[in-house]
Structures are given as structure tokens and as C-alpha cells.
Amino acid sequence: MKTLSHYATSRRQRRRKVVNGIMLTLSGLTTVLIVVPLIWILTYVVRQGLPALSPQFFTQLPTPVGVPGGGIVNSIVGSAITVGLALIIAAPIGVLAAIYVASKPTTPLGLAVRFATDVISGVPSIIMGIFAYTVIVLPQHHFSAFSGGVALAFIMLPIIIRTTEEMLKLVPGSLREASLALGATEWKTSLKVLLPAAGNGILTGVMLAIARAAGEAAPMLFTAFGNSFMSTSLNQPIATLPQTVFVYAISPYEDWRAKAWATALVLITLVLSLNVLARLIVSWRQRRLGSVNR
Amino acid sequence: MTAQSKITASPFITLSTRIRRTWRHGDRVFQGLLILSSLLTLALVVAIGYELWKNSALSRQAFGLAFIFTSRWDPALNRVFGALPFIQGTLVTSAIALLGAVPLSLGTAIFLAELAPRWLRQPVGFLVELLAAIPSVVYGLWGLFVYIPAFVRPASLMLNKTLGWLPIFEGPVFGPSRLAAGLLLAIMILPTITAISRDVFLAIPDSQREAALALGATRWEAIWQVLVPYGLSGLLGAIILGLGRALGETIAVTMVIGNNLDLSLSLLHPGYTMSSVIANEFTEATYDLYLQALIEIGLILFVITLLINLIARLLIWRVSRRVIVEARA
Numbered sequence: 001m002k003t004l005s006h007y008a009t010s011r012r013q014r015r016r017k018v019v020n021g022i023m024l025t026l027s028g029l030t031t032v033l034i035v036v037p038l039i040w041i042l043t044y045v046v047r048q049g050l051p052a053l054s055p056q057f058f059t060q061l062p063t064p065v066g067v068p069g070g071g072i073v074n075s076i077v078g079s080a081i082t083v084g085l086a087l088i089i090a091a092p093i094g095v096l097a098a099i100y101v102a103s104k105p106t107t108p109l110g111l112a113v114r115f116a117t118d119v120i121s122g123v124p125s126i127i128m129g130i131f132a133y134t135v136i137v138l139p140q141h142h143f144s145a146f147s148g149g150v151a152l153a154f155i156m157l158p159i160i161i162r163t164t165e166e167m168l169k170l171v172p173g174s175l176r177e178a179s180l181a182l183g184a185t186e187w188k189t190s191l192k193v194l195l196p197a198a199g200n201g202i203l204t205g206v207m208l209a210i211a212r213a214a215g216e217a218a219p220m221l222f223t224a225f226g227n228s229f230m231s232t233s234l235n236q237p238i239a240t241l242p243q244t245v246f247v248y249a250i251s252p253y254e255d256w257r258a259k260a261w262a263t264a265l266v267l268i269t270l271v272l273s274l275n276v277l278a279r280l281i282v283s284w285r286q287r288r289l290g291s292v293n294r
Numbered sequence: 295m296t297a298q299s300k301i302t303a304s305p306f307i308t309l310s311t312r313i314r315r316t317w318r319h320g321d322r323v324f325q326g327l328l329i330l331s332s333l334l335t336l337a338l339v340v341a342i343g344y345e346l347w348k349n350s351a352l353s354r355q356a357f358g359l360a361f362i363f364t365s366r367w368d369p370a371l372n373r374v375f376g377a378l379p380f381i382q383g384t385l386v387t388s389a390i391a392l393l394g395a396v397p398l399s400l401g402t403a404i405f406l407a408e409l410a411p412r413w414l415r416q417p418v419g420f421l422v423e424l425l426a427a428i429p430s431v432v433y434g435l436w437g438l439f440v441y442i443p444a445f446v447r448p449a450s451l452m453l454n455k456t457l458g459w460l461p462i463f464e465g466p467v468f469g470p471s472r473l474a475a476g477l478l479l480a481i482m483i484l485p486t487i488t489a490i491s492r493d494v495f496l497a498i499p500d501s502q503r504e505a506a507l508a509l510g511a512t513r514w515e516a517i518w519q520v521l522v523p524y525g526l527s528g529l530l531g532a533i534i535l536g537l538g539r540a541l542g543e544t545i546a547v548t549m550v551i552g553n554n555l556d557l558s559l560s561l562l563h564p565g566y567t568m569s570s571v572i573a574n575e576f577t578e579a580t581y582d583l584y585l586q587a588l589i590e591i592g593l594i595l596f597v598i599t600l601l602i603n604l605i606a607r608l609l610i611w612r613v614s615r616r617v618i619v620e621a622r623a
Contacts, residue, residue, distance in 0.1 A: 020512035024409060030401030031410075031418060034488065037481045038425045041436045048439075096331035103328075113332045115607070116339050122535070122603035123596065124542025126569050127342065130576075130592045134345045154338060161335065187324030215429025218544035218569070222576045242431040246545060249435045257439070264432045275427040279420060 042268075049265025052258045058266075062228050062244075065253045072263050074230045078145065078238040082224055083213050085149030085234070086156050091206060094160030099190055101161065102168035113161075121158035128154040129219025137223060145231070145238035148224025155216060156209035163208060167201025168194060170285070200285050204278040211274035215267060217242035241267045342596065350590035352583050361590060367555055367571075369579070375587035377594065379555055383472060383567040384595075387547065388540040390476025390561070391483055396533055398480075399487035403532075406488075407495035408517055419492070426485035434549030437478040438470070442550060446474040450562045464560035470552035472565040478550050479543055483536035490535060494528035494613055495521060528613030534606035538599050544569040568595045 056071050063070030097113055104110040132151035137143055171194055179189040195202065217240075220226070225237035226247060241263060248260035353361065357375060364376030402422070406415055450467045457463045498521055506516035522529065552564020553574050566574075568591050579585040 016512055016515065020514040023514040023518070027401040027405040027409060030398045031405045033398055034402050034425070034484055035418070035421050037484075038421055038428075040440070041428060041432065044436055044440050045432065093331045093334055096328050097335050100328035100332045109329065109332055109336075113335050116336045118607050119339055119600060119603050120335070122538050122542075122599055122606075123342065124544060124569060124599055126542070126544040126572055127346070127592055127596050127599075130572070130589060131342045131345055133576075134349045134589070135341075138349075157335065157338070186321045188320075190324065211427060215427075215431065217429070217431040218548075218573055221573055225577070242429055242545070245431045245435060246549070249431075249438060250549060260435055264435050267429060268432050271427055271429055272424060275424065279423065283416075 045261065045265050045268055048258070048261035049263075052262035053265065057262060061230060062259075065251075065256060068255075070259070072239075072241070072244055072259070072266070074227065075239040075241045075244040075263065076266075077230065077232060078224065078227070079214055079241045081145055081232065081234070081238060082148040082152055082220075082240055083210055085146065086152035086213050087206065087210065089150065089153035090156040090160055090209065094157050094205075094209075095164050095195075095202060098161045098164035098168060099194070102165045103190075114165075117158045117161045120154070121162070124218075125151075125155055125216050126218040129221065129223055132219065132223045142235075143223060143225035143237040144235050145224055146234040148220050148238065148240065149234070151219040151223045152213040152216060155219070156213050159209040159212055160202075160205050163205025164198070164202050167198040167205065167285075170201065171197045200281050204281045204285075207274045207278040207281075211271045211278070214274075215242055215271050217246045221246075241270075343593075343600075346589060346593040346596055350586045350593050353586040353590040356583060357587075361587075362594065365557055369575075369584045369587075373581075373583060375583070377568070377587075377591050379557060380566050380568040380571050380591060381594070383551070383565040384541055384569070386472055386561065386565070387476040387479055387551070387567055388537055390473060391479035391540040392533065392537060394477060394480030395483045395487055395536060399484050399532075399536070400491055400529070402484075402488045403491035403495055404517055406492045408513070408521070419489070422485045422488050425481075426489070430482065430543060430546040431549075433478060433482055434546035437474065437546060437550040441478060442469045442474050446471070446477055449473075454562055461559045462561050464558060465562065467562050468552060468564050470550050470564050471562050472551060473561040475547045475551040475565070475567070476561070478546055479540045482543060482546060483539050486539050487532045487536040490532035490610065491525075491529050494525040494532060494610070497528070497614060498524055525613055527609040531606040531609030531611075531613070534602055534609065538602040538606065541602065542569060542595060542599050544573050548573045568592075 056069055058071055058076065059073055060069060060071035061074055062072065097117075101110050101113050101117075105114070128151045131154065132147045136147040136150060140147075175193055175197055176189055179193040180186075184193070220240050220243045224240055224243070226243050227237045227239045231238050245260050245263045245267060248256040248263065251257065251260075353375060357364070361375065361377055362381065363378055364374075365378045366372075366374045366376045367379060368374045402418075406419060406422075410418065447467065447469055450471065450473055453463045453473075454465045454467050458465055502520055502524055503516055506520040507513070511519065547567055548570040551567060551570055553566055553570055554564035556563045556565055572588050572592055572595075576585070576588055579588055
């Protein structure tokens, strides 16, 4: 009797141990599986894109199908213009809203803005494209770089608000109190003490927002529309890097597809280096501010 | 009052009070700017909804609720529009994405939060974040030329061969398909679900782990029977947030789904989603009703993602609040 029950428990215990081992191993395996697509995508983009890259690729305009050479200089310029415009619109509004939310997180407006930020960041980018289309393209009756920049600004806004808010919260409260105690007004404290103290963090948010906006193709389809010539006018259709990747990729021509990979390589290098840089700043900053707070 | 005015009569003090007054004025201006920016952010949400509603009026009046429940999409001849095939396509691809992504993401989140040695956590977390940073058009490019031929098509052929009698695995097998879109979406939403559920696990107080282990539970039992139920609403929130991303993803899906108005149930056939039909046909919509029908699809998508995000945020918020409340107690 005694030995039997003892046998049963030990068998049950062995089973629990086996289940434990299997599940913990599986959990490790899934982690490996998640990293696989990242490496798979990066190696392919580099392998396919590198051969088509040349100095001319960055300085020349696109060529028609079958004509050798040609580049994406118009898309590079177009991306810079639309993303730059988006930044000019979104950064001031985003930073100011973040200062408000960080200083008054529990007021009805503060809560509402935090909630709205979360909601906007979940709105699909193509909806932002439709919105910019109905607000700007429809009344103007033509596609434009301006409408593309506005669509990207809506995409940037929640990213800037959220990172800036997080970074402002990391600034020790003693800094703010010291500034107020020395007789500085609220706005001077915000602009001359809190913002510089959180400066790198805000830069990080801006960089992440640029990285995100620079990679958006969907809202550009019917705002910036694309352009195979050089354009620097806000009032004209304009080419952007992600849209160029899209157009070249779904084309039936072999040489355009090669250019799609090369353009993708340029785009992904830009986006990922912005991301890496931003993370480095954040981790450096958290370490420093962490020690101050302690 | 009189004493004060006497003091301000001195020229020196007048100057400093004047400066202080302008600064106080600055405070009010600054506060006003802050509130204005905040209100603008709020107004954006309302404005998007309003514009989509206003600009889909023609389509809403012409088809009413039937728009959602009918499958006829005939812009060329009869000018009749029904969004059902696209809604179905979006739901099907998102469901496949969740089936693929949830086990992998939760496994990784558990590994990162509970099992991994400290030195490994940050680098792996960083790789997951990079996966989130890859632009969706690059996912589409890779999906179209690498993922489909190397993985999705062979898998589809196998599914069709073994389970072809099921309507969902009906042939013929194409390259671009609903399955391809779903499996690509699965990769794209991995980082979202992983990062948030990792944070949920990290937010659970250590006392929960210690209590379970002290009662003799194995590590897996502690995770599965104590930590997962504890953080359940947060984990659900993470999954729903991933769902929201899958529902709205556009360019990558447009590139791999085949964009075909196919009414069969087969996952192996090319299909269409709400976002991909907007991306594909928006600039081709030659008359107002057509354009407004597409905008109405956008409206439906907007409302769905809004609700999804609302639910997800509330669920995640509940966990974080509960943790704070219990930590105080």
C-alpha cells in the first residue's frame, strides 16, 4: 500500500518534471523561431539589393524599363520633403501635448489625450491616407507632396507624444521644483529646464517617428501619388522611397524588381539605423537618469 | 490694496513687477498652447471619423446596411457595391495571423521575462523591436519573392494534397493567397504581441512566483497556472492589439494576397481585404459612388480598429492598475 502510493506520486512527479522541461524548451525554441524571419529578411534584402547599388543609383532619375542605369534620387528627395514637412507639423504639437500630459496626467484632458494618443497609434495608416485625401486632395483636385506630408504627420504624432511623455516623466521632480523655487515661471521651467533635461529623449521620439513615417507606403498611394521625375514642389505629386519599392516590386519587369530590392536596401538601412541609434540613446539615458533618481 | 500700490509706485519695483507680469502672462500663453495642442490631438480622432462619415454619404444612402452583408462588387457594369468579401478576407487573414503569432509570441515573452539569463534579455528584446521596425513594404517585397516560393507555396501544396477535401484547402494552389497574407501578417504582428506580453509578465509581482514555487510547483506550473491567469487580461490586451495591427495592415497584404474577388472559402486562393481593396482601387475610382464606397470600407475599418484598440487598452490598463493597487496593499 505504502510503496504503491509512493510509486504513484513519484510517477506523477516525474511527469510534471517532464512537462516542465518540454514547455520551457519550447519557450526557448519559439524565441529562436522569432529571430529567424528577421535574419531571413535582412540577409535577402542585402544580398538582392547590394548588386544593384552604385553611386549613380543615388544621383540619377529613374529610367524607363529596359534602359540600363537610372536611380532613385527623386524618391530620396521626395521622402526627405514629405517626412520633413510631417516633422514640422507634428513635432511642435506633439511635444507641447506631451508636456501637458506629463505635467497633468490625471486631469480629464490629460487622460483624454493619452487615450486619444493610444487610439490614433492604432488607426491603420491607410485611413490616415484617406483622411488626408478627403481634407486636402479632394478640395484641391490634385495629388500633392503637401497632402502626403500631412498624412505622415498624423502617423508621427502619437509616437512623438508618447516617447516625449515617457522621457519627461524620467526627469527628476527635484529639477522642476528647484527651478520653480528659484523663481522661474512654469513655462520657463518647462522650456529651459525640463525640455533640455529630456532633450535626448525627445530626439529619440522624433527619430522613431521619422523612421516610422519614412517607411509608410500605403497612405502615399493617394496623397503624394508618386512621380517619375524630380519634383521639389509641395503642390505637385512626389515620389517617396517606400512607394517606389511598391511600384517596382509589383511590376512585371526583371530590372525594375532588381531596383525594388536596391531601394528596399536603402530604405531599410535608413529606418533600422535610426531605430538602433534611438534605442542606444534611450538605454544610455535611462542608465544616467536612473542613477540621478537613486 | 493701498499699500501695494504704494510699493509699485517705486520705479525699481515697477520694472520688476512688470517683467514678472509679462512672465506670468507667458505662463498663461504657454498653458494655452499646451491645451491647444492637446485639444488638436483629440480633435484629430473626431475629425477622421467625421470626414470618413461625410465622404461616404452617397454609398451609405445607396446601399444602407446591406453594404456590409452583400458580396456584389461591380464597379464597371451595374455600379453595385457590397463589402462582404473584403470584410471576410480581413477577418480570415487576421485569424490566420493570430493562430500563427500567439503561441510564438507568448512563448518568447515567457522566455524573455521568466527564463532568459539577464545578459540575453536586452539583445533579444532588441531584435524583436527591429522586427517591428522593418517597413511593411519590405515585408511585402520579401513575402512576394522569398517567403511565398520558399515556404507558403510548398506548405499550401502539402495542405491541399492531404486536406484538400476540406473547402478551406480547396485547390488549385496559387502563389499569392489568403494563407500567404495571413502567414506574413503573423510575422508582422509577432513583435507587438511579444513586447506587450513580456511587459505584462514583468509587471507581475515576484510574490506570486515565489508563492507558487514555495508550494512545490515546477517553474512551468508557476508560469501557466499562476502567472498567466494573473496577467490574463493584459495578455488578452496584447493579443487584441496584435489583431488590430493585422486588421489594418495594407501594403504588405496588398502585395501577397493576389487581389482577386474570389468568393470561395479556400485559404489557398487569392483574395482581397478591406485595406488592400482601398489601396488597389482608390486611385482608379472614376466616379463618386465608387470612391465613396471605398471610403465607407475605410469607415468600417476605422470603427473596427477603434473598438479593438479601446478594448485592448482597457484590458492592459486593468493589469497595470491591479499590480499597482496590490503593491500598495
